[in-house]
Amino acid sequence: MITMTFKRILLEEWFDKYQFEVDYDIGESGVKFFKLGQLDLDLDNVELRYTQHLGNPELRKVIAFFYENLTWQNVAVTTGAAESIFSIMASLTNKKDHLIVECPNYPSFWYIPQSLERQMELFFLEFEEKFQPTLETLTGMIKPNTKLICLTHPNNPTGSVITEKWLRQIIEIIEERQIYLLMDETYRDLTFSDPLPPAASLSSNVISVSTMSKVFGVPGIRIGWTASLDESIIQGLLKVREQTTICNSALNEAIALQLLQKKDKLLVDILHRVKSNYKIVEDWMKNQENLEMIPPEGGVTCFPRFKDSTEKLCRFLVEKYRTFTVPGYCFNMDSFFRIGFGGESEELKSGLEKLDLAIDEI
Numbered sequence: 001m002i003t004m005t006f007k008r009i010l011l012e013e014w015f016d017k018y019q020f021e022v023d024y025d026i027g028e029s030g031v032k033f034f035k036l037g038q039l040d041l042d043l044d045n046v047e048l049r050y051t052q053h054l055g056n057p058e059l060r061k062v063i064a065f066f067y068e069n070l071t072w073q074n075v076a077v078t079t080g081a082a083e084s085i086f087s088i089m090a091s092l093t094n095k096k097d098h099l100i101v102e103c104p105n106y107p108s109f110w111y112i113p114q115s116l117e118r119q120m121e122l123f124f125l126e127f128e129e130k131f132q133p134t135l136e137t138l139t140g141m142i143k144p145n146t147k148l149i150c151l152t153h154p155n156n157p158t159g160s161v162i163t164e165k166w167l168r169q170i171i172e173i174i175e176e177r178q179i180y181l182l183m184d185e186t187y188r189d190l191t192f193s194d195p196l197p198p199a200a201s202l203s204s205n206v207i208s209v210s211t212m213s214k215v216f217g218v219p220g221i222r223i224g225w226t227a228s229l230d231e232s233i234i235q236g237l238l239k240v241r242e243q244t245t246i247c248n249s250a251l252n253e254a255i256a257l258q259l260l261q262k263k264d265k266l267l268v269d270i271l272h273r274v275k276s277n278y279k280i281v282e283d284w285m286k287n288q289e290n291l292e293m294i295p296p297e298g299g300v301t302c303f304p305r306f307k308d309s310t311e312k313l314c315r316f317l318v319e320k321y322r323t324f325t326v327p328g329y330c331f332n333m334d335s336f337f338r339i340g341f342g343g344e345s346e347e348l349k350s351g352l353e354k355l356d357l358a359i360d361e362i
């Protein structure tokens with residue numbers, strides 16, 4: 001008999017079942033998807049060959065430039081952040097190692113260690129603490145065999161952002177104990193006030209992971225990256241990659257490169273739209289008697305708490321009103337559900353109106 005430790009991810013099942021069928025998508029965790037023709041790219045001369053295993057050096061250089069003291073050799077370009085997370089966990093940890101994973105979070109963070117049969121514990125963010133991690137709770141969970149701590153800030157789905165002071169404190173602790181911190185910075189460029197420093201620049205015990213998927217609205221190109229001052233992390237990832245995806249798509253690397261070369265210009269419009277969309281959610285929340293919410297400080301998602309079953313609410317909303325949100329059971333937190341505000345403003349307004357109707361009827 002074959003032992004299968006890989007299970008389907010509840011969040012991805014929910015997406016597969018509903019997201020492609022709806023009229024109003026207010027559950028997605030990125031900005032509005034771009035069409036290729038909207039991006040003004042020059043792709044005619046892209047050679048459709050295998051690329052270097054760790055990614056196109058020019059693209060690695062552009063990414064390294066975001067981190068003060070890193071060179072292109074400290075960067076690996078991967079098939080989305082998803083491949084980075086998998087490869088880091090697979091190469092850095094073994095079955096005797098313990099991992100601490102912040103929750104709620106992008107669910108792969110706990111599915112991958114479970115699939116790889118690592119010892120993993122969830123570290124929950126609490127509504128009562130404004131979804132801010134507490135240092136005492138986190139350090140209390142560290143064991144002699146803890147190898148990796150995984151945090152995501154701005155957080156998906158809560159939108160919470162740790163302070164720079166907190167980040168520096170946890171880095172001090174992991175350095176003392178020779179633990180690694182995987183910091184998922186997917187939403188860093190969408191922080192509403194000053195962003196945190198890119199964490200990989202602060203210590204060789206930190207691994208930064210990020211992606212083109214959410215901020216730039218191009219998840220379909222499947223390009224993400226890992227950055228670390230510790231080159232053995234990049235070399236470890238390479239060994240996993242050679243046995244899985246081999247290299248990235250040449251076409252998708254070219255798209256990522258051209259977009260990142262005009263990153264600052266693109267970000268002005270994107271951040272402006274995200275902030276004005278959040279205002280729509282903020283105003284809408286003022287009239288909600290059955291919901292409570294911690295205002296997000298970055299990203300494109302928020303995580304309100306509902307008095308009744310959120311699975312019932314989200315299923316009713318999608319089946320009756322063709323409006324897509326994400327129930328909290330996908331994040332191990334049943335009383336909450338995710339609203340995404342990265343899309344078109346009109347779609348967001350209509351989706352929220354449908355959500356009002358669904359809440360009344362439930």
Ligand SMILES: Cc1ncc(COP(=O)(O)O)c(C=O)c1O
Nearest residue numbers: 080081082106156186211213224
């Ligand atoms: C915080 C976070 N990290 C990583 C990912 C994976 O992104 P991708 O593999 O598309 O780059 C997601 C996707 O939802 C996410 O929300």
